[in-house]
Amino acid sequence: MALKASDLSIGDTYTETLVENLSRTQIVQYAGASGDYNPLHTDEIFTTKVAGYPTVFAHGMLTMGMTGRMVTNYVGDGRLTKYGVRFTSQVWPGDTLSSTATVEDLSDGIVRLNLQTTNQEGTVVLSGYAEARVD
Amino acid sequence: MAVDKFLVEASHIMMFARSIADDNQIYYDGDYAKGTEPGSIIAPPTFAQSSAQFDPDYFLRPKIGEPWFGSGKEPTGVTSSGGGGGGGGGGLHAEQHFEYHRHLKPGDVLSAEVKPGKTWERESKRAGKLTFSETVTEYRDQNGELVITATGVGVRTERPVDQ
Numbered sequence: 001m002a003l004k005a006s007d008l009s010i011g012d013t014y015t016e017t018l019v020e021n022l023s024r025t026q027i028v029q030y031a032g033a034s035g036d037y038n039p040l041h042t043d044e045i046f047t048t049k050v051a052g053y054p055t056v057f058a059h060g061m062l063t064m065g066m067t068g069r070m071v072t073n074y075v076g077d078g079r080l081t082k083y084g085v086r087f088t089s090q091v092w093p094g095d096t097l098s099s100t101a102t103v104e105d106l107s108d109g110i111v112r113l114n115l116q117t118t119n120q121e122g123t124v125v126l127s128g129y130a131e132a133r134v135d
Numbered sequence: 136m137a138v139d140k141f142l143v144e145a146s147h148i149m150m151f152a153r154s155i156a157d158d159n160q161i162y163y164d165g166d167y168a169k170g171t172e173p174g175s176i177i178a179p180p181t182f183a184q185s186s187a188q189f190d191p192d193y194f195l196r197p198k199i200g201e202p203w204f205g206s207g208k209e210p211t212g213v214t215s216s217g218g219g220g221g222g223g224g225g226g227l228h229a230e231q232h233f234e235y236h237r238h239l240k241p242g243d244v245l246s247a248e249v250k251p252g253k254t255w256e257r258e259s260k261r262a263g264k265l266t267f268s269e270t271v272t273e274y275r276d277q278n279g280e281l282v283i284t285a286t287g288v289g290v291r292t293e294r295p296v297d298q
Contacts, residue, residue, distance in 0.1 A: 002172065019156060026156065033147070033154035035188035038195045039205030049210035052295035060228040061184050065155035068180040077161050078173035083180050084232030084286075090296065 002076035003134045008103055008111060014074040018066040018097040018117065022058060027093065030062040060087040063097065063126050067117050070099045075111070075132035085115065085128030096120040101130065109133055141189040141245040141274070148178050148241065151185055178239035183274055183283050184231075186247050227296075229267060230288035236281050244277040252286065263293025 019026070028042050036059055039046040047056045064085050071083065091097065097117055105112040111134045117126040145165070152162035157179055160167040168176045187193045197203040204213045239245070252269030259265050267290050274283040 026154070029154040033151040034185045035193065036184075036195050037197060037205075043205040045206040045210050046204070049206075054298055061181060061231065062155065064231055065151075065157075065179065065181045069155055069157040069159070072157075072159065072180060077159070077171050078177055078238045080180050080235055080238075082232075082234050084230070086230045087228055090298075 002079055003074070003111060003132070005106055005109065005111070005134045008106055008134065010103055010106065012103040013100050014070070015098060015100040016070040016073065018063075018070060018099050020096045022091065022093055022095045022097070024056065024093045027056065027058050027062065030059055030065070034059065034061060036061070055092060058091040058093075058095075060085075060091075060126075063087070063091050063117060064128075066097065067099045067115060067126055067128070071101060071113065071115065071130045071132075074101055074113075075130070075134070079132040079134070080130060081110065081133060082129070082131040084130075085126050087125070088127055089119070089123050089125045091119065091125050095125075097125065099126075104129075106134070109135075137249050138186050138189045138245070138247040141186045141247060143178060143182075143239050143241055143243040143245065145176055145241040147185065147188075148176060148182065151182050152179055155179060155181070173238060173240070175240050180233060180235070181231075182239060183233065183245075183272075183285055186245070186272075186274070226289050226291040228287070229290040230286075232286040234284040236283065239282065243282070245274045245282065248273050248275070259292075261297040262295065265293070266291045 031037050031042050040051055041056055041059050044056055047053050097119055099117040101113040101115055104114045110131050113130045115128040116124055118124050149163050161171050165176055202212045204211050250271045252271050254268040257265045267288055269288050272285040276282050
């Protein structure tokens with residue numbers, strides 16, 4: 001269901017849990033679906049011994065994809081006009097992510113949302129914006 | 136990534152939706168989707184990123200008959216330095232922006248044209264010198280209409296990001 005402008009106020013928020021205890025297998029699933037097989041995301045030996053990270057980590061685009069799920073659940077199907085993010089911290093296997101959209105502006109039938117996704121420690125892993133048509 | 140022919144298919148949309156743990160039936164069930172506002176299956180908002188599947192030269196996919204820089208018997212399958220500073224595998228993704236002129240649906244045949252954007256540098260405490268580079272990808276449909284404009288920013292770090 002699409003949002004109605006008359007039901008929205010600046011500062012309204014909508015929150016979803018994106019994932020609990022992110023599995024390595026979900027990261028593998030994302031690699032397969034997206035076609036991004038960077039070993040940093042799925043290959044523990046390469047990532048620790050060659051790239052120098054403590055373990056594999058999620059594609060930024062997996063976090064953006066899951067955050068996008070929160071956004072489309074809020075604004076409705078086919079309503080997005082813009083969606084952009086900055087990846088501010090890495091997401092690791094075992095992480096639990098929560099994402100919140102906050103209504104920032106509402107004009108000319110478009111709602112602008114501020115987006116923030118955080119991990120279980122409260123670290124912001126993604127920040128961004130979305131714009132969507134509202135009724 | 137330049138792509139001549141990106142076929143948008145329902146089964147790929149289904150697999151992509153599963154991978155982002157999105158159970159919205161508009162991505163799975165054509166009969167359900169008929170009753171929604173878009174009126175058909177559509178693709179999730181970040182689906183265009185999977186155009187990598189259709190880029191013959193995409194460097195983050197193993198190529199048949201060629202060495203792969205991920206691990207096999209050894210930690211990396213290439214003899215030259217696999218890391219190249221922090222991040223290995225071509226750096227990290229810093230930002231991604233999409234502008235939707237319309238939403239993708241099965242049957243669309245897209246082409247993607249990539250234009251280089253700005254580059255800039257910044258010092259960081261956690262990873263040394265950061266080199267950012269922007270690319271703008273225009274996705275056009277079978278009628279030549281612009282459907283999605285995607286702007287990506289990649290970053291190469293001087294060393295792996297401190298944790």
